[in-house]
Amino acid sequence: MRELALRVLGERGRWVWSRLEVIGDIAVIKKPIYGDLTLEDFVVLAEELLKVVPVKSVWLAVTPVTGPYKTRGFVHLAGEPRSWTIYREHGCSFKVDITKVFATPRLGHEHLRVAKLVRGGEVVVNMFAGVGIFSIVIARLSKPGRVHSIDINPEAYNMMVENIRLNKVEGIVVPYLGDAARVVEERLAGVADRVLMPLPDLALEYSPQALLALRGPRGFIHFYLHLKADKERMFYSKAVEMVRGKVEAEGWILANARTRVVRKVGPGMVQVVVDAEVERFKGVA
Numbered sequence: 001m002r003e004l005a006l007r008v009l010g011e012r013g014r015w016v017w018s019r020l021e022v023i024g025d026i027a028v029i030k031k032p033i034y035g036d037l038t039l040e041d042f043v044v045l046a047e048e049l050l051k052v053v054p055v056k057s058v059w060l061a062v063t064p065v066t067g068p069y070k071t072r073g074f075v076h077l078a079g080e081p082r083s084w085t086i087y088r089e090h091g092c093s094f095k096v097d098i099t100k101v102f103a104t105p106r107l108g109h110e111h112l113r114v115a116k117l118v119r120g121g122e123v124v125v126n127m128f129a130g131v132g133i134f135s136i137v138i139a140r141l142s143k144p145g146r147v148h149s150i151d152i153n154p155e156a157y158n159m160m161v162e163n164i165r166l167n168k169v170e171g172i173v174v175p176y177l178g179d180a181a182r183v184v185e186e187r188l189a190g191v192a193d194r195v196l197m198p199l200p201d202l203a204l205e206y207s208p209q210a211l212l213a214l215r216g217p218r219g220f221i222h223f224y225l226h227l228k229a230d231k232e233r234m235f236y237s238k239a240v241e242m243v244r245g246k247v248e249a250e251g252w253i254l255a256n257a258r259t260r261v262v263r264k265v266g267p268g269m270v271q272v273v274v275d276a277e278v279e280r281f282k283g284v285a
């Protein structure tokens with residue numbers, strides 16, 4: 001991307017992000033924080049991009065991921081003025097509209113990793129399901145009993161319903177529209193073996209509901225958190241201690257915890273997942 005930018009825009013092209021995001025047949029260029037590139041510069045760059053990358057539409061992301069629905073602001077640059085596409089991952093297909101829902105190919109590895117952890121017959125609750133990528137990959141690659149999938153964004157919910165049909169996982173992936181805490185309290189208490197919380201903004205706050213969703217004396221919760229990266233990698237133990245505090249406050253024990261960095265999410269920030277195995281505290285005999 002950088003090479004193309006330097007060729008098309010000269011020295012000023014050095015401000016363009018080197019990584020190009022491709023979602024289905026849409027390419028997304030991230031607006032740089034620095035430099036004096038104009039919209040016209042990006043249009044010229046996008047026209048050139050269409051000649052060398054097999055995509056049909058190019059958009060400029062003008063804001064970071066923001067708001068409760070975790071969407072970005074976009075400006076169309078070149079090609080078809082279409083913001084929806086079919087994104088393929090692990091043999092599944094997903095309809096996504098990049099202007100209306102959260103979508104990134106950068107979670108592909110994580111979707112597969114978690115799907116491989118799911119054992120046959122498990123009931124999963126995905127509290128922040130988006131268009132259903134985690135849930136559908138789990139349903140197609142593992143043999144779960146059910147994957148209850150909640151999202152508060154009506155556009156994401158509608159696309160999730162479509163994606164469930166597209167991937168023929170009706171009856172396995174069950175969609176819910178609403179706030180995850182309310183949906184669990186009202187409809188999903190005591191049903192799950194495993195809970196996914198892929199929303200760092202609310203993962204810790206909604207841990208009482210994640211624990212409430214569990215059915216057995218033990219269960220698994222995947223907490224996704226954003227933490228400041230440090231050279232000593234203290235963020236690993238910090239993440240575990242944050243999760244431990246929440247789990248113990250609800251009368252559970254953190255029996256096992258494994259952490260890994262999912263991806264970098266900004267200057268000096270990382271997304272970390274804590275795979276927590278929790279156990280109900282039985283009290284002192």
Ligand SMILES: C[S@@+](CC[C@H](N)C(=O)[O-])C[C@H]1O[C@@H](n2cnc3c(N)ncnc32)[C@H](O)[C@@H]1O
Nearest residue numbers: 068069102128129130151152153179180198199
């Ligand atoms: C980071 S995205 C999920 C990504 C998705 N799991 C994936 O792998 O592509 C977070 C999602 O949480 C949803 N969300 C935000 N607040 C919520 C809430 N209170 N209850 C349920 N869903 C919520 C957003 O609409 C968004 O779709």
